Amino acid sequence: MSGEVSFLKPNAINPATQPVLTDTLQASVNAKTDQVLALLKNASGELTNITFANSFGAEDMVLTDIILKNQLAIEIFSLDTGRLPVETYDLIAETEQRYHTKLNVLFPQAQAVEFYVKTNGINAFYESIELRKSCCHMRKVEPLQRALKGKNAWVTGMRAAQATTRSSLPVREFDESNGLEKFNPLSDWSEQEVWTYIRMHNVPYNKLHDQFYPSIGCAPCTRAIAMGEDIRAGRWWWEDPTSKECGLHVK
Ligand code: SF4
Numbered sequence: 001m002s003g004e005v006s007f008l009k010p011n012a013i014n015p016a017t018q019p020v021l022t023d024t025l026q027a028s029v030n031a032k033t034d035q036v037l038a039l040l041k042n043a044s045g046e047l048t049n050i051t052f053a054n055s056f057g058a059e060d061m062v063l064t065d066i067i068l069k070n071q072l073a074i075e076i077f078s079l080d081t082g083r084l085p086v087e088t089y090d091l092i093a094e095t096e097q098r099y100h101t102k103l104n105v106l107f108p109q110a111q112a113v114e115f116y117v118k119t120n121g122i123n124a125f126y127e128s129i130e131l132r133k134s135c136c137h138m139r140k141v142e143p144l145q146r147a148l149k150g151k152n153a154w155v156t157g158m159r160a161a162q163a164t165t166r167s168s169l170p171v172r173e174f175d176e177s178n179g180l181e182k183f184n185p186l187s188d189w190s191e192q193e194v195w196t197y198i199r200m201h202n203v204p205y206n207k208l209h210d211q212f213y214p215s216i217g218c219a220p221c222t223r224a225i226a227m228g229e230d231i232r233a234g235r236w237w238w239e240d241p242t243s244k245e246c247g248l249h250v251k
Pocket of ligand 1: 137
């Protein structure tokens, strides 16, 4: 491949979300699932007040399934930025129904959003990296800081292979910016393994993934990718790849 991309037909189904479930792949996923479960059980034995940030990506749905099915002592929260795609709200409802639970959803401060919009405009995040990052701070980082207050550890669904900004992602690290332990249990999972778990366990997932949205955030800052593009290419596609984080996972 020379870096060229082939554009997709509308409504094409993403083959990455429909893996062929070979015995080898399923055995590998089962082994990795046991490791994740052991890690999370050890973490909840060692530490109190652990919380999991579920942003409803495919990886987060794997962890949601593991945590809720095994009744681990890890609470779950989510951030509603106010700009999520409708498919994500559908997934929130489906998740609550599937697991017989009500999710803990945090929202941005209304006054901060009103001030930002009044000062900069409703879609100002397209105008500069600074305005994009201040939107992410107001809609994601500040609510995250509230969610992490008083916690001893948090769990994320990040994988090392997702982005150049995540290439050296440990399973456990100390999150200095938030002052608590951070667990990334799926760090060494491949995209194929994530989707194999989802298919094996019939886990609910965001239907946008089938339409070539491998990474889903807010609707105006997420687009489908073309064959051959990086899996994070659909997030803030107008920016340089090295700056493409929202501030939730700062080193
Ligand atoms: S992803 Fe876009 S809309 Fe969402 S918080 Fe960040 S800049 Fe704002």
